[in-house]
Amino acid sequence: MPTEIEFALEDVRRVYAGRTVLDIPALEIRRGELLALVGPSGSGKSTLLRLLNGLEKPDTGRIGFRQQPDLGALPLATRRQITTVFQHPRLLDRSVEENVALGLRIRGVGRATARPRVRELLDELGLAAHARAPAPRLSAGERQRVALARSLAFDPAVLLLDEPTANLDPHNVSLLEERIRRERARRPLTVVLVTHNVFQARRLADRCALLLGGKLVEVGETQRFFETPLDARVTAFVRGEMVW
């Protein structure tokens, strides 16, 4: 059975103030895979995620989503199948459970209907004791877990993770990674993970890609990417020898 394609990028270019920050001639992201985007700061990883979530539009080229040729013209219901967990989540000045329910409430789900799902996620992510606490008072790790919970609450088809575990302690990293693994085991979920952490990419990803200066250097199955990379810059990056 042929692999289904979730995103198809063709000649995608993004320019900020006259500077090209992303230039990808072609990239396909497969449905149900976890693709890790690695690369130094400023290499265009987060810009690519914003394009995939429709938060920005490419200056040239196009991004197709499933059978739709243009991500920018998706109907609302389809667009709502894609979501992002950000490195610095902005939680609302409300309780933890209200924050986790936010995506469901945006989709018209009533408070009572949303409650069991919210409680389930709070339990799974070790946040049940904080359900009624004001979200802004949580620690960084707890806030990131709330951010993951609010994105998983509405069962998105695509989860974009922008450095979700940067600056978190190993306990929180482990909790988040485990929850992502469990979600992928439970149902088909396409994940694009942006990370500086090559060990995390190796632990979680089906495929990895290296971005440098907005250009895609190499994409490959995780084991091959780490063990027999085709490009010398990938070798240097995964060995931690690349200076930028």
Added chain:
Amino acid sequence: MDTPGTLGAALLDAVILLASGDAALLAVLGRTLEVSLAALGIATAVGLPTGAVLGLARGLPARGTVRALIYTGMGLPPVVVGLFVYLLLSRAGPLGDLGWLFSVKAMVLAQTILSVPLVVGLTMAALEGVDPELGPQLAALGATPVQVARTTLREARSGVLAAIAAAFGAAISEVGAVMLVGGNIEGQTRVLTTAILLETRRGQFSLACALGLLLLALTFTLNFVLLRAGERRTLPRAD
């Protein structure tokens, strides 16, 4: 006629007068609420969305000019606004056919003109204080632009409530414009501020104090209700 030196006695008389439930006093009170709340309602309906759009559209062209115009509007001299509305509604004016001059409608119009820039300017400032990354993060959760605006307004609710409270304060305490366009006609366009002015001129300090106390009580009550409403935390409705 009272003597202006006996403030304590005047305050005592004021309390007695208020407690007596004087019909004329209640009529003035009702009219004051009618004019101020109508102006506040219109100013909020117009000003909140306008302020929200201006506060959220950070890349708006000529933003500095728009801001300068709004801030100028926030400092409009009430008497000048009163004069402008007077000329607009006078028989020879462009809206003279409406026959609104020396009516409650003319007073509402003047107070609305004074209140709208306050609601717009302070709402805009409140929204500009919200983290600019909140909007994209809400959009990433599937929020429509309207849901993003509504949720951001709720996040900035302290500032938004301050905008509404400031507009109400400006409307209910206004005297120059309503005097000009309303005429302070007994039983028709007399409100608390114009009545205070009149009774002070007449030397009826007890009555003027009673009206002043009532004005303060009204302003306090509405601000209290607004603050309580702001403490309620609810999630955005779906479109």
